Amino acid sequence: MIRGKFITLEGGEGVGKTTNLAFIKDYLEQHDISVVATREPGGTKLAEKLRQLLLDKKSEAISEQTELLMMFAARSQHIKHVIEPALAQGKWVLCDRFTDATYAYQGGGRNMKISVIEGLENLVQGNLRPDLTLLLDAPVEVGIERAGKRGVFDRFESEQISFFESVRRAYLLQAELYPERIKIVKANQPLADVQRAISDVIRTLLGLGGMNNAVSSGRRRSLK
Numbered sequence: 001m002i003r004g005k006f007i008t009l010e011g012g013e014g015v016g017k018t019t020n021l022a023f024i025k026d027y028l029e030q031h032d033i034s035v036v037a038t039r040e041p042g043g044t045k046l047a048e049k050l051r052q053l054l055l056d057k058k059s060e061a062i063s064e065q066t067e068l069l070m071m072f073a074a075r076s077q078h079i080k081h082v083i084e085p086a087l088a089q090g091k092w093v094l095c096d097r098f099t100d101a102t103y104a105y106q107g108g109g110r111n112m113k114i115s116v117i118e119g120l121e122n123l124v125q126g127n128l129r130p131d132l133t134l135l136l137d138a139p140v141e142v143g144i145e146r147a148g149k150r151g152v153f154d155r156f157e158s159e160q161i162s163f164f165e166s167v168r169r170a171y172l173l174q175a176e177l178y179p180e181r182i183k184i185v186k187a188n189q190p191l192a193d194v195q196r197a198i199s200d201v202i203r204t205l206l207g208l209g210g211m212n213n214a215v216s217s218g219r220r221r222s223l224k
Contacts, residue, residue: 004034004087005205006128008098011136012167013157014146015187016194020136021096023195027202028092036086039096040075043082047074057155064110071102072120079128099125100133100174100182105156108170109163132205134198135175136187140164143187 007024009017021037028035041051050070053059062070075098086093099121106112140161147157175182185197 001088001090004089004091004093005131006083006087006093006095007205008095008100008130008133009136010097010100010104010133010171010182011187012104012138012140012143012164012171014143014148014150015136015138016146016191017096017136019191020134020194020198021094024134024198024202025094027199028094031206034091035094036082036091037094037096038078038082040078040098040101041071042074043078043095044074047077050074055154055156057153057158059155062155064106064112067110068102068106068112068117068120071106072124075099076124079125084128095130098130098133100135100171103174104167104170108166108168108173109159111166130181132201133178133182134201135171135182135184136194137168137171137184138186138188140168 009021009024011017025035025037040047041054042048050073054062054067054070083093083095099117102117102121103114107114107117144157144161144164147153172184175184183201185194185201187194
């Protein structure tokens with residue numbers, strides 16, 4: 001059986017990941033592709049419990065190191081019980097956030113060592129990496145304003161603007177490092193334009209066509 005494709009959707013708060021994940025799932029299913037839609041942290045009973053703890057701003061203070069380990073603990077369960085079995089069955093997995101979010105939030109936002117994140121990534125994931133990552137990018141102020149309309153902020157959403165600026169920079173750096181995999185979609189444009197750009201990327205993955213100007217990939221550069 002042909003192994004399925006692994007697509008991840010990334011971005012800061014309020015960039016429209018939930019809406020566009022549903023759009024991508026529907027688009028793929030229209031092309032007769034069996035899709036498993038999931039999210040991080042989460043995806044299994046244990047991982048969802050860890051998610052609740054991570055997002056609850058009323059729980060005891062969580063250290064940066066504990067937060068990072070909880071993220072990868074949830075990811076380990078998710079990979080073993082959801083992602084890998086689905087891919088092995090030939091299904092495509094569509095995931096709301098994955099390890100690029102860890103580099104952005106814990107690496108960029110929490111200023112944790114990239115080498116530590118890389119070590120955990122290799123330990124937990126082995127050779128597993130997304131086939132495609134769509135990075136929905138918008139100015140922080142736009143995203144926070146949108147997120148505020150959803151209701152009460154969770155523990156991450158309650159962070160300062162400077163935290164989210166660091167998260168965004170880290171995401172864009174990931175796109176520069178992995179331009180073949182990570183495609184940037186401008187999320188501060190009308191939804192119809194966002195979804196047109198997304199469908200262009202998916203069409204390319206399906207071998208059906210190219211991309212338009214609403215999509216870009218970062219330039220590779222080395223880190224010093």
